[in-house]
Amino acid sequence: MQRLFTIFFILFSLICFGGYITITYTVQPGDTLIDIARKFKVSPSTILDWNNLSNATKLKVGQQLIIPQPEGYLYTVVKGDNLYTIAKRFFTTVSDIMIANNLTSDTIRVGQRLFIPASSIGKAFNREKGYIWPVFGTLSSPFGYRIHPITKKYSFHSGIDISAPEGTPVFASTSGVVTFAGENGGYGLMVEIKSGNVVTRYAHLSKITVYVGQNVSQGTLIGRVGSTGLTTGPHLHFEIVVAGNATNPLAYLPSSNNIYVLKETAGAVGGE
Structure with a gap:
C-alpha cells in the first residue's frame, strides 16, 4: 500500500x-x-x-x-476588462465564469486569473454559416489591395486582420487537419488547417496549441492572439484559401455585427 x-x-x-x-x-x-x-x-x-x-x-x-x-483555460485580467468582455472572448457567459471561479460579485481586478471551463466555451459561437469567427475582436484591415502598414507599399492583403488583445483565444473556424504549426516569416507563429480543398490560416499568434497532423473540430482552441512576425500590434490575420485561391473570409463568415450571438447585459465592473 x-x-x-x-x-x-x-x-x-x-x-x-x-x-x-x-x-x-x-x-x-x-x-x-x-x-x-x-x-x-x-x-x-x-x-x-x-x-x-x-x-x-x-x-x-x-x-x-x-x-x-475539469478541462478549461486560464485568462489573466487586464486593465479595462469586465466579466462581459472576457465572456465574449471565450464565447461563453458571465454566469459560467462566475460559477467556475466561485465569484459572489462581478468585481474583478487586474492580474486576477480566471478559469474558463471548456464545457462553457462556444455557447455564443454564431454558426449560421459554415464558418465561425475565429476570434472575438474588431475588423482592422480588409481583404484585398491596400497600403501595407509597415512597408508602406501598395500590396495585396490575402486575408483579414482582426484586432484583439494579446492572449485572446483563437478558435478553429472550421474542422480539418493541422498541416502547419510553427513560425512562418512575416506571418510569425501560424497555424494552417486543411479541410478538403479549403485551407484556413491563422497568423501572428503568441502561442500555438495544436500540432501538425492533429484533427481539430470547429471551435477547437488553436492558439492565442499575439504580434509575432511583421505586425504593428496584437491581432489575428485570418485567411481562407479555396482550391489554391485566396478568397475574402467575410464572404464565408457571419456578419461582423453578430460575432457573439448571446443576448446578455454587461453588469460587470472593469478591472482596476
Whole structure:
C-alpha cells in the first residue's frame, strides 16, 4: 500500500483552486500527448495551452505537465476588462465564469486569473454559416489591395486582420487537419488547417496549441492572439484559401455585427 501511495505522488500531484484543480503529471516511457489527453479526458490543445512544450510530438520521460480538471483555460485580467468582455472572448457567459471561479460579485481586478471551463466555451459561437469567427475582436484591415502598414507599399492583403488583445483565444473556424504549426516569416507563429480543398490560416499568434497532423473540430482552441512576425500590434490575420485561391473570409463568415450571438447585459465592473 505504501508503494502504491508513493507511485501516485511520483506520477501525480494535485493543486486545488477555486472551481478547479490542476494535476501535475510526470511523463512516463511510451507516453504520447494524445495518450495523456485521453487519460485525463482533455483535448491535446488544453495540455499545449497550459504547458510550454518545445515539441508536442516528442515528450521527454520525466517531463512534468500541468493538466486542469475539469478541462478549461486560464485568462489573466487586464486593465479595462469586465466579466462581459472576457465572456465574449471565450464565447461563453458571465454566469459560467462566475460559477467556475466561485465569484459572489462581478468585481474583478487586474492580474486576477480566471478559469474558463471548456464545457462553457462556444455557447455564443454564431454558426449560421459554415464558418465561425475565429476570434472575438474588431475588423482592422480588409481583404484585398491596400497600403501595407509597415512597408508602406501598395500590396495585396490575402486575408483579414482582426484586432484583439494579446492572449485572446483563437478558435478553429472550421474542422480539418493541422498541416502547419510553427513560425512562418512575416506571418510569425501560424497555424494552417486543411479541410478538403479549403485551407484556413491563422497568423501572428503568441502561442500555438495544436500540432501538425492533429484533427481539430470547429471551435477547437488553436492558439492565442499575439504580434509575432511583421505586425504593428496584437491581432489575428485570418485567411481562407479555396482550391489554391485566396478568397475574402467575410464572404464565408457571419456578419461582423453578430460575432457573439448571446443576448446578455454587461453588469460587470472593469478591472482596476
